[in-house]
Amino acid sequence: MAAIAGTMPVSWRRSRAARLINIGRGGTVDEPALVRLESGDLFGVFRTNQARPYESVSHDGGLTWDPVQPSKLKGFNTPAALLRLNDGSVLRSWDDSSANRFPLVVAISEDECATWSRPRKVTTPEARGDGSLSYETACYPTLAQAADGTILLAWWQRAGGHNTVQY
Secondary structure, eight states: OOEEEOSSSOOEEEOOOTTSSEEETTEEEEEEEEEEOTTSOEEEEEEESSSSOEEEEESSTTSSOOOOEEOSSOOOSOOOEEEEOTTSOEEEEEEOOSSSSOOEEEEEESSTTSSOOOOEEEEOOOBOTTSOBSOSEEEEEEEEEOTTSOEEEEEEEEETTEEEEEO
16 A cells, blocks of 8 residues: 655545555565656565565556566565666665575666666675674665765665664
């Protein structure tokens, strides 16, 4: 279900959650990342509790959604971030693993989210001498682009039981 903003002053209405709840094997979708496509449609990447996120498109501003489909990209139990860049391409950040919440990567789509460039690692944990990792998770990315074109990425990271924001 999504809350959809109307015109100013802002009013809200609920969308229908049809076909976005159960994806089989006890799986559900939540924590969407959304971007408006050039057509006006909304493209969504949805967190799941499985090895891949699911994706869908809304043709009516988020009121209804096409049936969700597994993404071609990995992403275990973690949300993604999407951002329309100034040049018209779409930037995506997510955890590129089917079993862990790392490595955090980014990729660009130049064809309205149909395909993605090869993922580029932002951060991946280092192995310590004792075999432990320098951090356990790097997730919940958020993206922005400054007026000068600089891309900003921040994420939540957990290391040794301590939570931090990285950028």
